[in-house]
Each structure stands twice: as structure tokens, then as C-alpha cells.
Amino acid sequence: MTIVVTGATGHLGRLVVESLLERGVPxxxxxxxxxxxxxxxxxxxxxxxxxxxxxxxxDTLASAFSGADALLLVSGSEVGQRVQQHANAIDAAVAAGVGRIVYTSAPHADDTDLVLAPEHTATEKLLAESGLPVTILRNNWYSENYVGQLDTAEATGEIVSSAGDGRVASASRADYADAAAVVLSTPGHEGAVYELSGDEAWSFAELAEAVSEIVGRPVVYRAVSPEEHTSILTGAGLDDGTAGFVVALDGNIRDGALADATTTVSDLIGRPTTPIADTLRAARDQAAA
Known part of the structure; x- marks a missing residue:
């Protein structure tokens, strides 16, 4: 059996390879x-x-995909270019006779206003039209996305967001990687669409409490309006496009787009998902080492 993993030099793909090895795949x-x-x-x-x-x-894909019984297509990182990139990969997989494709998508990609979803929705459609057996892994948010909040929170005593009372059912990259490794290395997942998340969703007030313990000083959550948030971000040096993206994402969170906590990851990997506090603490310890 040959398992092919794209994006293996990135955070998620590398962890999937490591998880496959840990699970005994030669x-x-x-x-x-x-x-x-x-x-x-x-x-x-x-x-x-x-x-x-x-x-x-x-032309770089055909030989790389040749003989693959299972192919993990880790979604590309270049927003705005991913549909064509994914189309190229899917066409190459069909031509190479890949046994099945596993794709890392976005939560509820076929029914969401999430700002990140459209390219994933389009890719899922291409996969459905490919004729290949497909498994969709709709990954919720990565807890590591909030590592950058630690230094700011330590310096200011605040976590600032326009997400309101919205909740995020994040999990660690290692959790999602382990789930992908299980799907790649075990039978019975063809045709499945897995909504993957952490076991529990957290609020930004809860995030502030966790960060307070990690950085060793009181940290509070300051909820701001989208307009105020945009002003804060551009004032800190972000360009208008990036600031708009961050505020739009917080709006999605405020509207509940990332709040859906399921036990699918923990059911697949046989252990609870990693609490965000543990993920952030581990990242800080690693940075200090």
C-alpha cells in the first residue's frame, strides 16, 4: 500500500506523515x-x-502520484489560487489512477458563509465530479492560529476581537493530523464527509482566562465592533485587505460558523482532542526552549 501526502513540508502534512509512522505504516x-x-x-x-x-x-504531479492507493490532498495555502491548484492535482490523480483521495476542507463547506469556504466548496465539487472515491475532512479552526495572541496579551493584558460571544471548536494540528492518518491507513472511509473539530467549543472570554494562566498576568477579553476592530488593525499596520479578512472571519465566528463541536476527531483517534490551553502552553514552551 502506498500513501501519498501532499504539503508534507507544511505544518499539517508533516504531522500526518509522523502520525502514519507512529501508527506502524512502513x-x-x-x-x-x-x-x-x-x-x-x-x-x-x-x-x-x-x-x-x-x-x-x-507535469510535476503525475509521477509523484503514480501508484498511490490513497492520496491526502492538503489544501493549498495561497488563497485565491487554490481552486486551479487543486484542479491540477485532481486531474493528475485521475490520470495516475489514484485509489482514493482524502481532502482537507472547511467546516460545513457546502452550507456556510465562512469567508474561507468558497474555494473549498469548489474543490469538493471537482472531487465529486472526478469519479474517484473521496473522503472529505472538514477541519474546523486550528488552535495554533491563536499562538500569536500570547505575546500581545502578555504586553497589553487584553485579547481584542469583534467575535462577540461567538465560540470556536478548535483542535490542535496534531489532532487533525492523527485523524487524517487514521482515514488514510484504515478502510471504510470512502464517500464519508467528516466534520472535524475539538470536543468542546470555547469563547474568547474563556480564551483570555487560559492565556492569563499561560502568560502569568491578568488578561481580559475586550469585545469591539467590526468598525473599531478594523481601525485597530489598520492602526497596527495591517493593510486594508488583511484587516478586512480578519474582521470578516471574526464576524463568521460571531455568527456561529466555527461553533459546531463534534466528537468525530476523538472517535477516530481514540483519545480526547487537545484543549486550546494545552496547545498554546506547549507552543510557548517550545518557543522558550
């Missing part, structure tokens, strides 16, 4: 793909097959 049965041979080298040193690819260069 290194020689794993093919890790990424843009940088240098960053793939540590995986090659473990005996994992490696190959460099670029979703924008279809």
Missing part, C-alpha cells in the same frame, strides 16, 4: 510531497519516499 509505504527537497530531507532520512511537486506545474 516508511517505504509513505510518499511525502512538497515544494522543497531540502525540507523533505528529514523525512527521507527516516526512509520515507519523497518527491518535489508544485500544484501550479502539473
Amino acid at each position: 516508511a517505504t509505504d509513505i510518499r511525502a510531497l512538497g515544494r522543497s527537497a531540502e525540507r523533505l530531507a528529514p523525512l527521507a532520512d527516516l526512509g520515507v519516499q519523497t518527491a518535489t511537486i508544485d500544484f501550479e506545474k502539473p
